[in-house]
Amino acid sequence: MPLVPMRQILDEAAKGGYGVGAFNVNNMEQIQAIMQAANDTNSPVIIQASRGALKYSKMIYLKKLMEAAVEEYPHIPVALHLDHGNSVETCKMAIDLGFTSVMMDGSLAEDGKTPNSYEKNVEVTRAVVELAHPLGVTVEGELGCLGGIEDGHGAGLSDEAVKDHLTDPAQAEDFVKQTGVDALAVAIGTSHGAYKSGRKDPKTGEVLPPTLAMDRIHEIHKRMPHCHMVMHGSSSVPQELVDIINKYGGKMPGTFGIPIEQIQDGIKHGVRKINVDTDSRLAITGAIRKVFAEQPEKFDPRDYLKPAREAAYQVYLARMKAFGQAGHAGDYKPMTLDEIKTIYR
Ligand code: G3H
Ligand code: 13P
Ligand code: ZN
Numbered sequence: 001m002p003l004v005p006m007r008q009i010l011d012e013a014a015k016g017g018y019g020v021g022a023f024n025v026n027n028m029e030q031i032q033a034i035m036q037a038a039n040d041t042n043s044p045v046i047i048q049a050s051r052g053a054l055k056y057s058k059m060i061y062l063k064k065l066m067e068a069a070v071e072e073y074p075h076i077p078v079a080l081h082l083d084h085g086n087s088v089e090t091c092k093m094a095i096d097l098g099f100t101s102v103m104m105d106g107s108l109a110e111d112g113k114t115p116n117s118y119e120k121n122v123e124v125t126r127a128v129v130e131l132a133h134p135l136g137v138t139v140e141g142e143l144g145c146l147g148g149i150e151d152g153h154g155a156g157l158s159d160e161a162v163k164d165h166l167t168d169p170a171q172a173e174d175f176v177k178q179t180g181v182d183a184l185a186v187a188i189g190t191s192h193g194a195y196k197s198g199r200k201d202p203k204t205g206e207v208l209p210p211t212l213a214m215d216r217i218h219e220i221h222k223r224m225p226h227c228h229m230v231m232h233g234s235s236s237v238p239q240e241l242v243d244i245i246n247k248y249g250g251k252m253p254g255t256f257g258i259p260i261e262q263i264q265d266g267i268k269h270g271v272r273k274i275n276v277d278t279d280s281r282l283a284i285t286g287a288i289r290k291v292f293a294e295q296p297e298k299f300d301p302r303d304y305l306k307p308a309r310e311a312a313y314q315v316y317l318a319r320m321k322a323f324g325q326a327g328h329a330g331d332y333k334p335m336t337l338d339e340i341k342t343i344y345r
Pocket of ligand 2: 084191192194
């Protein structure tokens with residue numbers, strides 16, 4: 001089966017009332033682990049690559065790995081998505097490479113840091129929609145800014161400043177109308193990475209859960225019941241994965257993630273795409289550290305990449321079940337870009 005337009009995967013998820021994990025990849029092991037988990041749970045899935053991932057994998061390697069993935073699992077609908085495209089040119093490059101979906105993150109300027117004006121966001125996002133839809137390619141836009149900056153995406157906003165950059169539901173309605181995006185990434189107080197909470201108990205110094213504006217999601221869903229929302233920064237940062245890292249020499253104090261129950265609440269209210277990268281990174285790092293610490297004589301990369309792949313697989317498997325996509329791979333006949341093109345027209 002060729003790669004599927006992401007729009008169809010999201011439309012079907014809306015019909016079925018479930019969410020779909022969008023997992024970031026940089027290498028073969030992650031792609032294999034995702035596909036194995038999708039196969040074992042019979043899940044449709046979204047695989048996404050950031051600009052950093054494309055640079056790391058030199059693009060063509062990632063493209064060929066994805067070709068192998070769809071060839072090995074022809075019964076699994078898979079969309080290949082560009083994560084946080086920073087310009088029309090970057091999105092065009094991904095489309096030319098064969099991506100079936102792109103994100104134009106016009107919430108930030110091309111540097112990936114400075115918040116854009118609303119007008120600029122509409123302008124660049126609409127330009128990508130005009131380019132992508134005639135080719136059958138899905139477009140995700142973003143309104144509002146995530147917190148944090150640790151991975152190079154984000155305005156580096158403090159917990160307080162983030163509150164001023166949450167997605168405004170009325171503006172969201174206008175944004176979707178003006179741009180024609182297929183999916184809308186919303187800012188509700190999440191951030192990328194393993195440190196999603198700047199809140200500490202003033203007495204004990206203990207890290208407190210991040211406060212999420214779930215009401216924004218509820219309100220947007222009420223206003224636009226057919227809008228597919230995207231939650232970025234949705235890793236749950238399981239303490240047990242962080243504990244493994246710390247046990248074997250890592251130093252990651254004070255981490256915090258998004259509880260699965262909050263994501264599930266989002267799914268009940270129109271969230272269809274859930275972005276997860278950090279959880280896979282944690283699982284992989286912990287597994288590799290364990291081998292290095294317990295078997296320091298090992299030097300064959302397969303001795304640590306195999307457990308790393310297995311650890312990532314367990315994360316994907318758990319998320320696919322929790323988000324509800326499990327069991328839905330065979331629900332529909334996947335469309336080609338050519339078929340969906342005619343619908344956009
Ligand atoms: O958007 C954030 C993802 O975790 C990708 O991060 O740019 O380090 O590949 P990256
Ligand atoms: P996490 O860092 O929480 O995994 O979020 C990833 C993400 O949003 C990619 O766009
Ligand atoms: Zn993101």
